[in-house]
Amino acid sequence: MNTLIAIAVLGVIVLLAEIFNLRKAIIPVTLAGLIATLGLTVTEFGVTESHYNNMIKVNNFTVAFSSLFIVLTIFLIALSADFYQERASKISDFVSIKLFLLAGSVSMVSFGNLAMFFLGIEVLSIALYILAGSDRLNVKSNEAGMKYFLMGSFASGIILFGIALVYGAVGSFDMDMIYEASNSATTVDWFYIGVSMITVGMLFKIATVPFHFWAPDVYEGAPTLTTATMSTLAKVTAMATFFKLNMAMNGNMKFEYELVIVIVSIASMTVGNIMALRQNNIKRMLAFSGISHAGFMVMALLNLQNATGSLFYYTAAYGLAGIAAFTVVIYVCKGKDNENIENFNGLGKRNPLMAGILTASLLSMAGIPIFSGFFAKFFLLNQVLNAGWLVLVIAGVINSMIAVYYYFKVVSAMYTKEATEEPAKVPFEFYIVAVLAIGLNIAIGLFPSALMDLF
């Protein structure tokens, strides 16, 4: 609860700073505030309580995921100063929207009532629609904003319909009541229709396969920093929320539901990886790679009781690698009108540190040891194996091997091709963000138990 209030207040302070002409102070103040909020959140670890008629819950799950979201947002806001340099008059709007987006994602993991869940997902989505279309003189950005808005609001509508049906069956929005209803044998049929509709909406937000069509276009068209937000913060939030919803709504998961999850998972991994092989635009490639990662994360639903730690570890590894990769992408593609892989030619000679960071983060996403991506996949597949889905494990391993190919396409462009232009100067904060993100990624790879044992 304190986290949510602190973030919302910080957002308002940023808006006020613009009025008092303190534009230069916005980003430092926001970063300091977010670090303080992170500290505030972490102190609540180990506490289990609920606030305001069970609207907001605090437990280890919410504290861990909220902290992860705050860390990701700190990185994203640190990158904003340089990214929005040309549009400094709007910086307070951009930063405050990002802070409210964070407030939305925090309420999405700490809700105790479906009303808070829906408001959270709407705050998150509306902030993202705006950010996706924020480069309004660019046709691609307009297309991205429009596409994301139309499809996203449709998905929100389906979620809302599902919530209405669940309410009709249970008579309450409260998660505890819904948990009891999902375990009882007398629950009426349309409860499950509601659960299915919420599942459809959430699968859309995570971008898994039958609902993934928006992702590549939106990721490509949106400003790169927004793409970074979508593929790290938004995806991780939606996944954590989906997991939490399932813990309450699928008390005794039916075999048919498990089967659907398995099929969605295999299809996401396969389609995402195979489509990524053909992409020449790195943002599109990372979009498809994100779809395949969504396929991996969905696996956690098959072992609801034990997979919380593995899911948290996976989301942390994926989020940090994504931040590091996008930092380099933003640096390389700055001032260019496309994000083709040719832009990365010769980066290994031009700027060895940045090239090394991009290589490391792509290797982490591909699942090469030392980097935490490998351990994340390993733990998750282990959970799936315990749940008895050998087919899914085999599909996951095959897909990890396919993924290595397209990640290495970028790596080989950086090290084997000749540079075509002079290196641009790297802003100081880009180094800090990239090094910190990849450093944290390697650190949790070396000490996985630090995150795994939180639950």
Next chain:
Amino acid sequence: MGEIIFYALAAVTLGTALLTIFSRNPIHSALSLVVCFFSIAGHYLLLNAQFLAIVHIIVYSGAIMILMLFTIMLMNLNKDDESHKPIAAKIAATIAFCLVGLVLLAGLLRTKPVVESYYYSGEDFQSIKVLGKVLLNEYMVPFEFASVLLLVAMIGAVLISKKDKEKSLK
């Protein structure tokens, strides 16, 4: 008395809903939709859901319809040359929506059967007074959080419509 009003309202609702779909002119469609929304608000009033009825009129008949009419006028859709969709798409859409309808009907038919006689308990469940109390006591946090949602939408509108000062100077 209640029954007569119900049947009259139901006839208006269904008739205008059909007009919305079948009329060729988008403006006529939009106008019959307004009437349809008003008659649905009437249904809510029949069920003594005052708040829902008022909100329905304000939001749907007011805001959303104005938005739709403006869109039609600004985008100049006021012509009869609507493009013909492929027949396969029409069939697919029909089948998909029939299936959704079937599932929902099948689920909802198994709820409580039709209410045959009204029973008045005297207790007030859904007047605006009760709703306000629930909203500001039990649902205080969501109520406040909705303002964050509106704030985000407002900042977004400003952000997208604000001029890029730096860019225009170049």
